[in-house]
Amino acid sequence: ETGVTQSPTHLIKTRGQQVTLRCSSQSGHNTVSWYQQALGQGPQFIFQYYREEENGRGNFPPRFSGLQFPNYSSELNVNALELDDSALYLCASSLGGRTDTEAFFGQGTRLTVV
Amino acid sequence: AQSVTQLGSHVSVSEGALVLLRCNYSSSVPPYLFWYVQYPNQGLQLLLKYTSAATLVKGINGFEAEFKKSETSFHLTKPSAHMSDAAEYFCAVSANRGYQKVTFGTGTKLQVIP
Numbered sequence: 001e002t003g004v005t006q007s008p009t010h011l012i013k014t015r016g017q018q019v020t021l022r023c024s025s026q027s028g029h030n031t032v033s034w035y036q037q038a039l040g041q042g043p044q045f046i047f048q049y050y051r052e053e054e055n056g057r058g059n060f061p062p063r064f065s066g067l068q069f070p071n072y073s074s075e076l077n078v079n080a081l082e083l084d085d086s087a088l089y090l091c092a093s094s095l096g097g098r099t100d101t102e103a104f105f106g107q108g109t110r111l112t113v114v
Numbered sequence: 115a116q117s118v119t120q121l122g123s124h125v126s127v128s129e130g131a132l133v134l135l136r137c138n139y140s141s142s143v144p145p146y147l148f149w150y151v152q153y154p155n156q157g158l159q160l161l162l163k164y165t166s167a168a169t170l171v172k173g174i175n176g177f178e179a180e181f182k183k184s185e186t187s188f189h190l191t192k193p194s195a196h197m198s199d200a201a202e203y204f205c206a207v208s209a210n211r212g213y214q215k216v217t218f219g220t221g222t223k224l225q226v227i228p
Contacts, residue, residue: 004157033214042204042218043158056215090157094214103214105150105157 003027004093004106012112013081021076021109023091030095032074033103034066037088049074078111086113116141116209120219128227133177133192135222137205140186147188148206148216149179158204164188175199200226 003026013019025032031050035043045058049068063079072093078085088110092103121136139145146165150158162173169181179190188205205219 031214033216035216035218040220042206042220043216045215045217048214058215092158092216101214102160102163103216105159107155107157 004091004104006091006106006109008109009107010110012114015081015083015113017081018077018079019081019111021089021111023074023076023106025072025074025093026104028095029093029104030072031093032068032072033092033094034074034076035090035092036060037090037108039087043090046076081113083113086111116145116207116217118205118207118217118219120205120222122222123220124223124225126225126227127195129197130194133190133195133199133224135190135203135224137188137190137219138186139188139205139207141207141209143209146208147181148208149173149177149190150204150206152202152204161190195226197226197228200224
């Protein structure tokens, strides 16, 4: 089991609402990445934060935004929720923002938009 | 651009038989390649990674994968399947962009038949 924890584990929201998902990274890790995993699909990269700055982003609209705090924990915010936002949201922490280091994943937050 | 293609969304093997999960990648720069496993309602766990050292990579739980540049492949194998290997497996590629954007395949569900 990794040291990456995500909260909440499950969430139900109504279309048009806003949601905040939280992630505590593994001790010593300064990089957090967020992924969206739709049912039956592989995870899709949303963005990455390295030392409190966004340093990479996938093909997601601006209503997906994030923060990283001085303790390297992170939040994913999604505004104006759409039905297609229903998915498992995974947070991964790693060290250094490099491409060859192992990313440790949390168990995810299952978001359902109705 | 980088991508991975996993051949076969479902694979069934008998307990004790060889496991072979196929992955082909595309990357404009030398890639780093990963195999992750996902058990139901859990996050992703790294099985093994290739980062340009030895082309035959050994991972956890008896899995290994061989990087073949000429075939752009990174197939995952295990000599003898156990019931506990039943899970979904994701091949992933990460290219050096200065940040770690991992691109996942669509996954292969492995069923192990007693």
